[in-house]
Amino acid sequence: MKNQLxxxxxxxxxxxxxxxxxxxxxxxxxxxxxxxxEDDRFGQDTWEKAETEMVKRTVEALIQKSEIExxxxxxxxxxxLLDQCIATSHAMNNNGVPYLGLYGxxxxxxxGLIIGSLLAEKGFTVGTVASSHFCSAERQYRFPLxxxxxxxxxxxxxxxxxxxxxxxxxxxxxxxxxxIIGRIQDNGISDANNMGAAMATAAIDTILRYFKKxxxxxxxxxxxxxxxxxxxxxxxxxxxxxxxxxxxGSNYVDCGMLIYDLKTQEVGAGGSGCGCSxxxxxxxxxxxxxxxxxxxxxxxxxxxxxxxxxxxxxxIIPSVAHLVCFExx
Amino acid sequence: MKNQLxxxxxxxxxxxxxxxxxxxxxxxxxxxxxxxxEDDRFGQDTWEKAETEMVKRTVEALIQKSEIExxxxxxxxxxxLLDQCIATSHAMNNNGVPYLGLYGxxxxxxxGLIIGSLLAEKGFTVGTVASSHFCSAERQYRFPLxxxxxxxxxxxxxxxxxxxxxxxxxxxxxxxxxxIIGRIQDNGISDANNMGAAMATAAIDTILRYFKKxxxxxxxxxxxxxxxxxxxxxxxxxxxxxxxxxxxGSNYVDCGMLIYDLKTQEVGAGGSGCGCSxxxxxxxxxxxxxxxxxxxxxxxxxxxxxxxxxxxxxxIIPSVAHLVCFExx
Numbered sequence: 001m002k003n004q005l006x007x008x009x010x011x012x013x014x015x016x017x018x019x020x021x022x023x024x025x026x027x028x029x030x031x032x033x034x035x036x037x038e039d040d041r042f043g044q045d046t047w048e049k050a051e052t053e054m055v056k057r058t059v060e061a062l063i064q065k066s067e068i069e070x071x072x073x074x075x076x077x078x079x080x081l082l083d084q085c086i087a088t089s090h091a092m093n094n095n096g097v098p099y100l101g102l103y104g105x106x107x108x109x110x111x112g113l114i115i116g117s118l119l120a121e122k123g124f125t126v127g128t129v130a131s132s133h134f135c136s137a138e139r140q141y142r143f144p145l146x147x148x149x150x151x152x153x154x155x156x157x158x159x160x161x162x163x164x165x166x167x168x169x170x171x172x173x174x175x176x177x178x179x180i181i182g183r184i185q186d187n188g189i190s191d192a193n194n195m196g197a198a199m200a201t202a203a204i205d206t207i208l209r210y211f212k213k214x215x216x217x218x219x220x221x222x223x224x225x226x227x228x229x230x231x232x233x234x235x236x237x238x239x240x241x242x243x244x245x246x247x248x249g250s251n252y253v254d255c256g257m258l259i260y261d262l263k264t265q266e267v268g269a270g271g272s273g274c275g276c277s278x279x280x281x282x283x284x285x286x287x288x289x290x291x292x293x294x295x296x297x298x299x300x301x302x303x304x305x306x307x308x309x310x311x312x313x314x315x316i317i318p319s320v321a322h323l324v325c326f327e328x329x
Numbered sequence: 330m331k332n333q334l335x336x337x338x339x340x341x342x343x344x345x346x347x348x349x350x351x352x353x354x355x356x357x358x359x360x361x362x363x364x365x366x367e368d369d370r371f372g373q374d375t376w377e378k379a380e381t382e383m384v385k386r387t388v389e390a391l392i393q394k395s396e397i398e399x400x401x402x403x404x405x406x407x408x409x410l411l412d413q414c415i416a417t418s419h420a421m422n423n424n425g426v427p428y429l430g431l432y433g434x435x436x437x438x439x440x441g442l443i444i445g446s447l448l449a450e451k452g453f454t455v456g457t458v459a460s461s462h463f464c465s466a467e468r469q470y471r472f473p474l475x476x477x478x479x480x481x482x483x484x485x486x487x488x489x490x491x492x493x494x495x496x497x498x499x500x501x502x503x504x505x506x507x508x509i510i511g512r513i514q515d516n517g518i519s520d521a522n523n524m525g526a527a528m529a530t531a532a533i534d535t536i537l538r539y540f541k542k543x544x545x546x547x548x549x550x551x552x553x554x555x556x557x558x559x560x561x562x563x564x565x566x567x568x569x570x571x572x573x574x575x576x577x578g579s580n581y582v583d584c585g586m587l588i589y590d591l592k593t594q595e596v597g598a599g600g601s602g603c604g605c606s607x608x609x610x611x612x613x614x615x616x617x618x619x620x621x622x623x624x625x626x627x628x629x630x631x632x633x634x635x636x637x638x639x640x641x642x643x644x645i646i647p648s649v650a651h652l653v654c655f656e657x658x
Contacts, residue, residue, distance in 0.1 A: 001400060001402070001403055001425065001426065001427065002400070002401065002403060002454075003403040003451075003452055003453050003454070004403065004427065006448075006451060006453075007451075046642055048638060048639070048642065049642070071330060071331070072331065073330070074330055074331060074332040074333065075510050079432060082636070082638075083412040083413070083636045083637070083638065084412070084432065084434065084634060084635065084636035084639075085432050085634075086634065086635075086636045086638065086639045086644075089513055089634040089647050089649075090634075090639070090644065090647060092513045092647075093513045093514065093515055093645075093647040094513070094514050094515065094647075095512075095513075096330065096512055097330065097512060098330065098333065098509070098510035098511060098512050099510065099511065099512065099513050099649060100431075100433070100440060100443070100444070100510060101431065101432040101433045101434075101440070101632075101634070101649070102429075102430065102431055102432065103408060103413065103414050103430040103431060103432040104429070104430045105413065105430075111429060111430070114429070115429070115444060115447070118444070118447040118448065118451070119335075119447065122332075122335060122336075122447070123332055124332050124335075125331075125332070140638075180427070181404050181427035181428065181429060182427060182428065183424075183425055183426060183427050183428065184418055184421045184422045184423070184424075184428050185422065185423050186422055186423065303430075305413060305414075305415065305418040305419075305430075306413065306415075307411070307412045307413035307415045308412070309377060309411075309412065309415065309469075310377070310413075310415045310419070313375055313377065313378070315415075315419065316422075318418050318419060318421075318422040318423075320418075320428060320430070
């Protein structure tokens with residue numbers, strides 16, 4: 001790995017949009033999202049179609065907020081949690097825009113911003129998108145809702161949410177400065193109800209690689225936000241980092257803990273899913289970079305690369321964490 | 330879509346490797362693959378683990394043939410057909426190399442070459458990989474093998490195969506010249522046993538967009554290879570192209586028809602799966618560009634973006650086709 005740091009000369013974030021479900025609307029960031037669905041159905045008769053509709057609405061909001069036309073977008077890059085990422089591919093179907101499908105589990109938003117930045121530097125105007133839906137994810141990864149299964153304390157709540165971003169090489173207030181692509185790794189955890197712990201080491205690995213390559217430290221950033229380690233994973237991440245000589249302070253937060261009120265909402269250890277980091281970054285973090293409250297920000301999208309089959313076959317959970325560095329210019 | 334053509338200034342293909350199963354070994358290209366498994370198990374006790382092992386062996390072969398060390402690779406980009414792409418993520422687990430996960434169904438190899446080229450231009454040495462396995466795909470998309478289900482004439486045979494490619498910005502004989510990212514579209518087909526027909530229009534759309542943007546014609550290419558339209562899709566593609574004024578001749582072929590002998594092997598309309606275009610391009614097409622037999626080549630990776638759930642919900646099959654142009658320099 002002679003080259004690790006991806007420096008972007010001309011990738012700028014121009015706009016963001018987010019659409020969520022009812023639980024997210026009731027959370028601490030509730031009013032910041034662009035729109036929401038009262039019953040999480042988005043007017044559809046299946047959960048998968050609901051997620052597709054949510055993605056469509058998010059992208060439409062992005063285009064509207066950006067004050068551009070559909071024809072101004074040269075490509076989309078994105079994905080979701082569903083098998084074969086059907087939520088996004090059906091949302092993109094027949095919209096006439098070239099599309100690159102990604103799968104990074106819950107790290108997809110960060111991955112999209114990296115790939116989107118590569119395209120932006122080639123002169124493309126790119127939309128990136130990442131989504132998840134509690135109901136479609138539950139029945140795919142665990143059980144149908146009607147089953148009423150119990151959750152463990154470390155289990156997280158898949159966010160019903162979608163975040164979408166517009167990038168191109170024209171200057172804006174928010175520059176995508178550089179990125180580190182994560183390395184898939186595991187720490188021996190095979191418990192699908194403790195994904196935060198599974199992902200924590202991957203997140204710290206990426207953060208450490210970034211600091212080593214750039215010479216920067218955690219003090220240089222107003223916010224260091226992981227995607228969805230949740231309460232358990234965030235704390236374990238801190239301890240693990242400390243064991244490797246990195247002290248993470250109060251600027252080290254997790255999107256899964258920002259999107260819900262863990263004390264009052266029944267969300268276990270916090271939010272998870274592609275839509276978690278995507279919607280939180282769109283609604284909460286990006287606006288604060290844009291208005292100057294955050295001058296330097298890191299987003300570390302964290303993904304647990306399990307599947308129901310891999311869990312049944314008793315395989316450990318490999319994880320990956322991609323880091324993107326943003327700068328107010 | 331003001332920008333459509335992705336021109337690469339410095340992306341060169343240095344090496345390719347391929348590993349396949351028994352049926353592919355018995356096909357017309359059999360001796361050209363780097364290795365194969367007699368019983369498709371690759372020494373493993375589940376089909377999913379077998380596919381992971383196949384991916385590992387392919388990447389190891391790539392590194393060996395390239396005469397490089399693991400540490401020389403800055404990133405991998407790849408994917409497969411399995412839910413959450415677990416074949417590839419488990420193959421990449423703990424290998425220490427940064428990884429971008431993709432999902433383009435059977436178009437993943439072409440998609441990987443595009444994203445890999447974007448990274449190569451940033452100075453990265455990139456490995457791309459795409460795989461599929463007949464047995465793991467059958468039980469996920471259709472039925473377990475023991476069920477003995479009957480296949481329709483237009484059904485294709487998922488290739489047990491993996492192809493891997495090495496790209497960087499150092500000059501080699503094979504340049505990745507330019508690419509067109511596909512647009513997701515459908516033509517009303519919802520028959521999961523006729524994916525070739527579902528994908529044909531997406532393939533022709535991409536080819537036409539490429540010719541329009543570059544001013545080139547089908548006569549400028551020694552080979553125009555789609556990924557896995559199969560016999561049905563290839564013919565339909567020809568008719569559709571003709572209806573739009575494009576006459577495709579004998580240089581227009583399909584990897585799914587190159588990898589098997591459709592007359593003697595029970596493969597329906599031909600091969601399909603991520604591993605189809607990946608292994609055929611690695612073993613058959615790339616060597617012919619390298620040795621000068623092909624001076625200009627197009628690979629159009631075709632992907633049908635269905636899932637078992639989307640089929641159950643009676644949704645049409647959206648498809649995407651990514652085009653990559655190679656030049657012998």
